[in-house]
Amino acid sequence: MRWTYFIVLQLILVLVVAGLVYKHQDKATIIKIPPKELAQWYKPENKRQVWLHNMFKLRREMQAVQFYADNKDHKSLKKWAVLLNEHYLKIGEMVPNWNKKLDLAILSDIQTSVVNQDYTGVLTAANTLQKNCDSCHIDYQAITALTYRTADFSKVETKPSVPFNSHMQTLSEQVNMIKIASEDGMPNLAISSLTDLKQGMNELGEVCSNCHKKDRKFYPSESMNKTLLSLEQNLKTGTIKEQGMDLGTLAVEACARCHGTHRLTFGAKTLLSKEPSLAELLKH
Ligand code: HEC
Numbered sequence: 001m002r003w004t005y006f007i008v009l010q011l012i013l014v015l016v017v018a019g020l021v022y023k024h025q026d027k028a029t030i031i032k033i034p035p036k037e038l039a040q041w042y043k044p045e046n047k048r049q050v051w052l053h054n055m056f057k058l059r060r061e062m063q064a065v066q067f068y069a070d071n072k073d074h075k076s077l078k079k080w081a082v083l084l085n086e087h088y089l090k091i092g093e094m095v096p097n098w099n100k101k102l103d104l105a106i107l108s109d110i111q112t113s114v115v116n117q118d119y120t121g122v123l124t125a126a127n128t129l130q131k132n133c134d135s136c137h138i139d140y141q142a143i144t145a146l147t148y149r150t151a152d153f154s155k156v157e158t159k160p161s162v163p164f165n166s167h168m169q170t171l172s173e174q175v176n177m178i179k180i181a182s183e184d185g186m187p188n189l190a191i192s193s194l195t196d197l198k199q200g201m202n203e204l205g206e207v208c209s210n211c212h213k214k215d216r217k218f219y220p221s222e223s224m225n226k227t228l229l230s231l232e233q234n235l236k237t238g239t240i241k242e243q244g245m246d247l248g249t250l251a252v253e254a255c256a257r258c259h260g261t262h263r264l265t266f267g268a269k270t271l272l273s274k275e276p277s278l279a280e281l282l283k284h
Pocket residue numbers: 034051052055056058059062088091098101102129130132133134136137140141142144145148149
């Protein structure tokens with residue numbers, strides 16, 4: 001009798017949990033986090049993007065193996081199959097946690113088929129191996145690139161002890177002050193706010209070279225400078241409409257384009273690397 005109670009209770013508990021999970025499925029998503037050991041194969045812990053380059057090698061080797069199997073060229077096939085073997089195994093050497101994700105049986109099928117000059121066998125096995133590559137990529141490719149290769153602005157400062165984020169808020173206030181002053185007929189305030197904005201943009205431009213060392217970025221760019229000039233003229237003598245047009249162009253050139261690259265990816269990275277608190281987990 002007591003056992004039936006116990007089992008019924010357990011069943012109710014399972015149902016409640018299942019119900020809660022089902023109810024929340026459209027409010028949260030589950031993302032698999034790649035093992036932390038990956039960090040040592042990326043900058044800045046490593047001098048090179050070792051992990052990514054091993055992947056590029058694998059893709060090339062898969063292509064070469066298929067190409068030479070198709071052409072029944074035993075010698076070249078052997079050369080590339082050895083490399084494929086080496087770099088596929090390197091996945092597990094670099095991240096031991098991921099050894100269990102490797103399909104070693106199919107890897108040795110490829111090698112055996114190569115030795116036996118069974119070209120159809122090679123092609124079939126390579127197809128199966130590709131499925132193994134794909135299955136890891138579906139879970140981990142995007143999140144790994146976001147975690148280890150996306151520019152991190154959390155420690156960037158535009159001036160000593162001015163965090164990047166605060167500088168952004170200042171820029172936004174300057175842009176909006178110009179707009180408000182333009183619409184409400186306060187040309188002097190509009191022009192002095194534009195001067196502040198130019199200063200703020202110049203300060204922002206100083207930080208690009210923190211990371212863009214070889215591919216220098218000019219901020220403000222030549223076309224931003226043209227728009228700034230036209231805006232200044234129009235704030236003095238133009239119509240509100242012309243002022244609005246210039247300000248809109250400037251916002252796209254000087255703010256939105258960079259946000260499309262940097263704010264989007266940094267935002268996603270921050271979201272994904274957020275350690276959820278116990279309270280948040282329970283809430284979900
Ligand atoms: C256990 C997981 C895993 C396996 C197995 C794996 N990869 Fe990858 N691969 C990754 C991760 C993680 C990335 C993302 C790296 C990055 O973007 O920095 C990646 C990225 C790549 C990329 C770069 C994609 C791009 O265009 O940016 C290529 C190419 C690639 N893998 C090829 C292969 C091939 C070919 C195989 C199979 C022979 C393979 N990978 C097996 C984890 C894996």
